[in-house]
Amino acid sequence: MAMGQVLAALALPGKLIFLHSAIERIDTHMPKPPDLDLALLRSFAIVARTGSISGACLQIGRTQSALSMQMHRLESAIGQPLLHRSGSGVRLTTAGEKLLVHAEALLARHDEILADMVGTGLRGSVSFGCPEDYSAAFLPELLRGFCARHPEVELRMVCAPTLELRPLLHRRQIEMALVSVPDPAGREVIRPAELVWVANEPQPAVLRQASLPLALSAPLTLDYRAACAAMEAVGRRYRVAFASNSLAGLIAIARSGHAISVLTGMAVPADLHVVTAGVPALPRIGIALEYADPRPSLAVRALGGHIGAVLPTL
Numbered sequence: 001m002a003m004g005q006v007l008a009a010l011a012l013p014g015k016l017i018f019l020h021s022a023i024e025r026i027d028t029h030m031p032k033p034p035d036l037d038l039a040l041l042r043s044f045a046i047v048a049r050t051g052s053i054s055g056a057c058l059q060i061g062r063t064q065s066a067l068s069m070q071m072h073r074l075e076s077a078i079g080q081p082l083l084h085r086s087g088s089g090v091r092l093t094t095a096g097e098k099l100l101v102h103a104e105a106l107l108a109r110h111d112e113i114l115a116d117m118v119g120t121g122l123r124g125s126v127s128f129g130c131p132e133d134y135s136a137a138f139l140p141e142l143l144r145g146f147c148a149r150h151p152e153v154e155l156r157m158v159c160a161p162t163l164e165l166r167p168l169l170h171r172r173q174i175e176m177a178l179v180s181v182p183d184p185a186g187r188e189v190i191r192p193a194e195l196v197w198v199a200n201e202p203q204p205a206v207l208r209q210a211s212l213p214l215a216l217s218a219p220l221t222l223d224y225r226a227a228c229a230a231m232e233a234v235g236r237r238y239r240v241a242f243a244s245n246s247l248a249g250l251i252a253i254a255r256s257g258h259a260i261s262v263l264t265g266m267a268v269p270a271d272l273h274v275v276t277a278g279v280p281a282l283p284r285i286g287i288a289l290e291y292a293d294p295r296p297s298l299a300v301r302a303l304g305g306h307i308g309a310v311l312p313t314l
């Protein structure tokens with residue numbers, strides 16, 4: 001009689017039955033599934049977000065060979081290929097897509113537990129982009145407060161115009177960025193900012209030229225479009241005499257007196273003057289935070305929350 005039938009026959013109401021196990025041997029040598037290394041999962045998540053080994057290396061701070069070895073170790077532990085590798089980058093396999101969901105949830109939970117248990121001991125890294133004029137105006141104060149509260153978080157900075165930061169966000173080469181947006185009252189705006197004309201004198205000599213020489217950032221940037229639209233709206237002749245994506249370059253040209261430039265009001269150095277007479281008014285813009293991932297890491301969320309709370313007060 002099968003063991004199940006014996007047990008069923010003996011299981012009578014009101015009786016206490018003692019059974020000796022008929023199992024002679026328990027196999028204690030069954031293979032144990034390997035534990036997953038959180039460091040490997042964190043590297044894998046970054047590779048998945050950036051879509052390339054080389055792009056992930058910039059965030060992780062490892063060589064390509066070391067990062068590739070990490071991915072091979074993780075694939076060996078899982079027992080399945082996780083990445084399709086090609087000359088243009090990497091794509092997740094079906095198993096890789098499945099693992100990414102679990103990895104992101106596990107890493108987020110790990111970071112939350114660590115932060116909760118050790119208080120200010122938030123760990124991790126954040127790659128953060130910021131336009132140069134904003135970085136000069138208030139970034140030191142922003143980072144000072146965050147770094148004092150979270151000294152174990154590593155920050156990697158990229159200073160570039162909004163026009164260059166957005167592709168980096170899209171390719172997930174940076175995780176978050178402060179950017180300029182045209183609507184100063186948009187719901188995503190943390191703080192409004194003003195665009196101003198800047199020159200070496202309150203009434204610079206170049207204003208008397210028939211075609212006003214301007215020093216602007218690259219075409220398609222907010223300051224470039226705003227300056228050109230303002231001039232055209234009042235019928236003022238102008239020419240873009242100098243173009244530079246460098247804040248230092250635009251300031252140097254304004255100091256030379258050969259052109260007037262457009263800067264955010266917060267970035268105007270003390271030795272330059274805001275020009276209001278003889279030029280059309282410029283619009284206000286907004287400063288917003290944008291993220292590469294809709295589910296950012298705990299460290300990224302912490303920096304974003306800090307910026308959102310502190311920036312309006314600066």
